Amino acid sequence: xxxxxxxxxxxxxxxxxxxxxxxxxxxxxxxxxxxxxxxxxxxxxxxxxxxxxxxxxxxxxxxxxxxxxxxxxxxxxxxxxxxxxxxxxxxxxxxxxxxxxxxxxxxxxxxxxxxxxxxxxxxxxxxxxxxxxxxxxxxxxxxxxxxxxxxxxxxxxxxxxxxxxxxxxxxxxxxxxxxxxxxxxxxxxxxxxxxxxxxxxxxxxxxxxxxxxxxxxxxxxxxxxxxxxxxxxxxxxxxxxxxxxxxxxxxxxxxxxxxxxxxxxxxxxxxxxxxxxxxxxxxxxxxxxxxxxxxxxxxxxxxxxxxxxxxxxxxxxxxxxxxxxxxxxxxxxxxxxxxxxxxxxxxxxxxxxxxxxxxxxxxxxxxxxxxxxxxxxxxxxxxxxxxxxxxxxxxxxxxxxxxxxx
Amino acid sequence: xxxxxxxxxxxxxxxxxxxxxxxxxxxxxxxxxxxxxxxxxxxxxxxxxxxxxxxxxxxxxxxxxxxxxxxxxxxxxxxxxxxxxxxxxxxxxxxxxxxxxxxxxxxxxxxxxxxxxxxxxxxxxxxxxxxxxxxxxxxxxxxxxxxxxxxxxxxxxxxxxxxxxxxxxxxxxxxxxxxxxxxxxxxxxxxxxxxxxxxxxxxxxxxxxxxxxxxxxxxxxxxxxxxxxxxxxxxxxxxxxxxxxxxxxxxxxxxxxxxxxxxxxxxxxxxxxxxxxxxxxxxxxxxxxxxxxxxxxxxxxxxxxxxxxxxxxxxxxxxxxxxxxxxxxxxxxxxxxxxxxxxxxxxxxxxxxxxxxxxxxxxxxxxxxxxxxxxxxxxxxxxxxxxxxxxxxxxxxxxxxxxxxx
Numbered sequence: 001x002x003x004x005x006x007x008x009x010x011x012x013x014x015x016x017x018x019x020x021x022x023x024x025x026x027x028x029x030x031x032x033x034x035x036x037x038x039x040x041x042x043x044x045x046x047x048x049x050x051x052x053x054x055x056x057x058x059x060x061x062x063x064x065x066x067x068x069x070x071x072x073x074x075x076x077x078x079x080x081x082x083x084x085x086x087x088x089x090x091x092x093x094x095x096x097x098x099x100x101x102x103x104x105x106x107x108x109x110x111x112x113x114x115x116x117x118x119x120x121x122x123x124x125x126x127x128x129x130x131x132x133x134x135x136x137x138x139x140x141x142x143x144x145x146x147x148x149x150x151x152x153x154x155x156x157x158x159x160x161x162x163x164x165x166x167x168x169x170x171x172x173x174x175x176x177x178x179x180x181x182x183x184x185x186x187x188x189x190x191x192x193x194x195x196x197x198x199x200x201x202x203x204x205x206x207x208x209x210x211x212x213x214x215x216x217x218x219x220x221x222x223x224x225x226x227x228x229x230x231x232x233x234x235x236x237x238x239x240x241x242x243x244x245x246x247x248x249x250x251x252x253x254x255x256x257x258x259x260x261x262x263x264x265x266x267x268x269x270x271x272x273x274x275x276x277x278x279x280x281x282x283x284x285x286x287x288x289x290x291x292x293x294x295x296x297x298x299x300x301x302x303x304x305x306x307x308x309x310x311x312x313x314x315x316x317x318x319x320x321x322x323x324x325x326x327x328x329x330x331x332x333x334x335x336x337x338x339x340x341x342x343x344x345x346x347x348x349x350x351x352x353x354x355x356x357x358x359x360x361x362x363x364x365x366x367x368x369x370x371x372x373x374x375x376x377x378x379x380x381x382x383x384x385x386x387x388x389x390x391x392x393x394x395x396x397x398x399x400x401x402x403x404x405x406x
Numbered sequence: 407x408x409x410x411x412x413x414x415x416x417x418x419x420x421x422x423x424x425x426x427x428x429x430x431x432x433x434x435x436x437x438x439x440x441x442x443x444x445x446x447x448x449x450x451x452x453x454x455x456x457x458x459x460x461x462x463x464x465x466x467x468x469x470x471x472x473x474x475x476x477x478x479x480x481x482x483x484x485x486x487x488x489x490x491x492x493x494x495x496x497x498x499x500x501x502x503x504x505x506x507x508x509x510x511x512x513x514x515x516x517x518x519x520x521x522x523x524x525x526x527x528x529x530x531x532x533x534x535x536x537x538x539x540x541x542x543x544x545x546x547x548x549x550x551x552x553x554x555x556x557x558x559x560x561x562x563x564x565x566x567x568x569x570x571x572x573x574x575x576x577x578x579x580x581x582x583x584x585x586x587x588x589x590x591x592x593x594x595x596x597x598x599x600x601x602x603x604x605x606x607x608x609x610x611x612x613x614x615x616x617x618x619x620x621x622x623x624x625x626x627x628x629x630x631x632x633x634x635x636x637x638x639x640x641x642x643x644x645x646x647x648x649x650x651x652x653x654x655x656x657x658x659x660x661x662x663x664x665x666x667x668x669x670x671x672x673x674x675x676x677x678x679x680x681x682x683x684x685x686x687x688x689x690x691x692x693x694x695x696x697x698x699x700x701x702x703x704x705x706x707x708x709x710x711x712x713x714x715x716x717x718x719x720x721x722x723x724x725x726x727x728x729x730x731x732x733x734x735x736x737x738x739x740x741x742x743x744x745x746x747x748x749x750x751x752x753x754x755x756x757x758x759x760x761x762x763x764x765x766x767x768x769x770x771x772x773x774x775x776x777x778x779x780x781x782x783x784x785x786x787x788x789x790x791x792x793x794x795x796x797x798x799x800x801x802x803x804x805x806x807x808x809x810x811x812x
Contacts, residue, residue, distance in 0.1 A: 049732035049740045080728065080740060080760060115725045116762050225733060305711070306807060313808025319521045322486065326455035327631060334455045334486060354486060356522055395801040401712060402719025 005160040006142035007173035011196035011238035012036060014135040017144030020127030022075035022113075022120050027148035029127040030175075031096070032070040032192055033135050037106060038236035040067035041205035043212050045229035051079035052089040052119075053109040054228060060093075060105050065201035067234060070192050071096045072110040072149050073124045074177075077188065079115040079227035088119035095125050099132045110230050112151050112177060112188035146175040149190055153179050157269040159262045165251040166241040170197045172258060176266035179273045188228035191216060191266055197255060198237030199244040206247070207256040208233050215263035218295060218388035219271045220302045233259070271389045276397030279311055280372050282344075286385035287378045293330050294379075294386030300328035301375065308393035314368035316341045316361070318350050321375065338378040343370035353380075411566040412548035413579035417602035417644035418442055420541040423550030426533030428481035428519075428526050433554035435533045436581075437502070438476040438598055439541050443512060444642035446473035447611035449618050451635035457485035458495040458525075459515040460634060466499075466511045471607035473640060476598050477502045478516040478555050479530045480583075483594065485521040485633035494525035501531050505538045516636050518557050518583060518594035552581040555596055559585050563675040565668045571657040572647040576603045578664060582672035585679045594634035597622060597672055603661060604643030605650040612653070613662040614639050621669035624701060624794035625677045626708045639665070677795045682803030685717055686778045688750075692791035693784045699736050700785075700792030706734035707781065714799035720774035722747045722767070724756050727781065744784040749776035759786075 007013055012035040017027045042061045044054050061067060071092055078085045089109055097104040111119075135141070146156035157176040162169055178189035199207075212231055237243070244251045272280055283302050288294035301307055304324035310317040322334050339351035341364060348364050349357055367373070413419055418441035423433045448467045450460050467473060477498055484491045495515055503510040517525075541547070552562035563582040568575055584595035605613075618637055643649070650657045678686055689708050694700035707713055710730035716723040728740050745757035747770060754770050755763055773779070 047729060047732035048734075048736075048738045049728055080725070082741070082761065115729075227729060227732065309804050309807035312804065315808065319486070322455055323453060323521075323633060326453035326633065328454075330454075332454045335488070355488065393804055395804045398715050398718065398799055398801045398804055401715035402721065 008137045008142040010171045010194045012236050013194050014137050015141050015145045016134045017148030018131040020123050028074040030072045030145040030148040034236040037068045038234040039201040039204045041208040042232035045225045047225045049227050051228040052085045053111045057108045067108050068102050068106040070108045075113040077113045077115040078111040078119045081119050085119045088121035095128045149177045159265040161258045163258050168241045174262050178270040188226045191231035193233040195235045196239040197235050199235050211260040211263045215267040219267045220390040274391040276400045277391030279392040281390050282374045283388045284376045287380050288384045289382035291384040296328045298386050298388035300324050302390035312392040312394050314365045316364045336380040340376040343367045344372040414543045414548040416577045416600045418642050419600050420543050421547050421551045422540045423554030424537040426529050434480040436478045436551040436554040440642040443474045444640040445607040445610045447614040448638035451631045453631045455633050457634040458491045459517045463514045473514050474508050474512040476514045481519040483519045483521040484517040484525045487525050491525045494527035501534045555583045565671040567664045569664050574647045576645050580668050584676040594632045597637035599639040601641050602645040603641050605641050617666040617669045621673040625673045626796040680797040682806045683797030685798040687796050688780045689794045690782045693786050694790045695788035697790040702734045704792050704794035706730050708796035718798040718800050720771045722770045742786040746782040749773040750778040
């Protein structure tokens with residue numbers, strides 16, 4: 001994972017992050033543009049209450065699985081804003097499309113920020129008009145984008161990978177936003193990835209869904225989805241590789257792996273940005289009958305309030321972990337389970353076939369003082385595994401989230 | 407709801423609550439006995455990890471829907487205890503059945519307390535042997551039972567209702583345990599109800615499931631079920647009424663309503679016993695297409711960490727409530743929704759058809775200082791409604807749950 005290169009190192013990608021005035025003192029408008037129309041795939045929030053830009057972007061992507069620009073404002077989520085909000089999102093699309101001379105349907109639009117506030121259409125549209133000519137492939141422009149999509153985040157989240165396919169270097173860069181634990185008024189999770197790979201739209205969509213299931217869907221942000229969540233990927237083909245058009249193409253497997261790598265990197269950065277959290281926790285469930293079951297168990301454990309408070313208290317409370325597994329909605333036999341907890345370097349076994357081991361509790365408590373801890377569960381019913389990432393639940397979290405005012 | 411009468415005022419019911427030594431200084435063994443075999447119904451935890459007594463009791467109740475005694479120990483949950491625990495639960499059943507000279511299958515056995523600790527079979531069996539001759543219909547004995555099933559609870563939970571059917575006074579009493587918010591190592595929720603009504607077993611089962619869905623299943627205790635949860639009801643027929651054997655019998659409707667009343671009373675007491683909680687919150691969703699949908703929305707709102715922290719902060723944060731509804735897994739149109747919040751006396755409308763009202767925020771914040779607050783949501787898509795009860799999420803809750811040590 002390169003930290004120096006960013007989305008601007010993808011062939012044909014220019015971008016800009018600007019300050020329009022919706023947020024005071026911070027950049028709040030991001031535009032990511034591909035010189036040529038790109039294959040596009042996106043996944044959207046499962047929440048039944050969806051922001052206006054989510055509705056529009058889904059329609060645009062579904063139309064022909066192509067797009068050429070992503071435009072995103074921060075500071076106002078354009079959710080629960082009714083007709084006024086819909087018109088605002090449409091104005092963002094129209095202005096962007098006209099200035100870039102592309103079809104409206106090739107615009108992906110996103111918003112993040114407060115919900116239920118009237119949408120500041122005028123400021124945002126003026127911001128697009130005044131900044132679109134600044135689109136640049138300078139590394140700085142990529143950083144501006146990563147900063148311009150933030151809300152309560154405390155740092156910008158970027159990632160970049162490169163790999164070889166068909167004898168050609170393929171570039172892929174991404175940005176994300178989202179804060180792990182503190183999210184006043186349901187802070188949005190956004191992820192935008194661009195690559196110069198040439199790939200069939202349907203395969204791009206398939207790879208995205210595969211990777212989101214193993215990355216963004218495996219981090220726990222209070223177990224809730226927001227009104228605005230969106231992950232979109234554009235593949236503009238400017239690398240000039242022989243187009244990937246079959247799942248059996250080795251290039252597809254490499255791409256999927258690399259996409260998974262960048263999305264997982266971004267997802268873990270989101271978890272790391274939990275201001276109210278004192279720990280980053282990695283969960284692994286292995287030797288499961290299916291990967292889907294393993295992931296369900298990871299989600300059940302990492303979402304459990306009781307597990308999260310135990311981790312805050314540096315308590316290897318296996319009873320809470322086993323009980324959370326029992327609530328995962330799948331068949332689960334605790335009598336076969338081995339459980340290990342520890343820090344990033346050392347794991348200690350606390351359960352053997354469901355029975356507590358005679359382990360050194362003080363030593364384990366010492367390991368759990370670390371800010372990066374691990375929980376590993378072996379089901380011993382198969383060969384599959386799943387991983388996920390979460391935080392602890394702290395008194396700070398409750399304080400931060402209770403003092404927020406509508 | 408009478409607070410003076412208790413389970414001992416049900417015809418043919420005797421009971422005792424004793425101290426066996428499993429818990430220091432507190433009563434920890436309860437026996438509730440019916441002079442004659444009774445119709446029995448019970449519901450058990452949905453958790454896939456189930457305590458040994460849960461397995462046994464379910465088998466016994468399913469066999470012929472009859473039972474004559476409930477025996478319950480506190481201090482050790484007999485969960486994740488393996489073969490040793492199974493033998494312990496069976497010893498409880500065998501001892502009780504032999505001393506009362508009834509079939510083993512007519513014994514309902516329950517446990518609550520720490521999980522994963524070896525079961526103290528000897529102490530519990532000795533306790534049964536030493537106390538069974540004390541079974542009494544004295545009011546005091548009923549209180550002893552209510553106290554003997556407690557673990558982290560701070561007060562005993564009892565309820566009693568009477569009603570007339572077929573010209574006869576019918577008595578029904580119940581006890582429960584469970585602490586609303588603090589439950590180190592997943593404190594169990596138990597409920598035991600006895601009545602002298604004569605009713606068909608299948609109808610008793612039906613009424614119990616109907617009522618549990620509207621009472622115990624509508625309180626939020628971290629959204630988790632424990633390994634030991636159980637609600638059982640015995641109807642011994644000693645009132646001598648004409649046996650209720652049809653759902654159309656007006657007596658069935660009255661009974662179901664009264665059972666619902668007593669279970670709701672007990673469930674609300676459990677929520678009230680949240681040591682870490684600063685507020686008791688009543689949620690109502692009305693004008694819904696179906697009662698099931700209304701209840702799903704109530705559960706989604708009352709389980710939301712963000713809603714619970716907002717309530718702790720006295721923040722009428724409608725955005726979090728709407729977002730929680732969007733996550734309830736049902737169709738939900740926020741554009742039709744009216745939302746009201748307030749204390750037990752006064753409600754203030756904060757949303758009208760999904761749009762924020764211009765309400766006095768300081769006045770609402772003042773209402774939310776109360777320890778009993780209300781959240782009412784009108785969906786405006788039908789005529790059905792649902793209610794539920796929960797607590798806020800406080801810094802104290804996190805502290806209490808993180809200092810607990812395995």
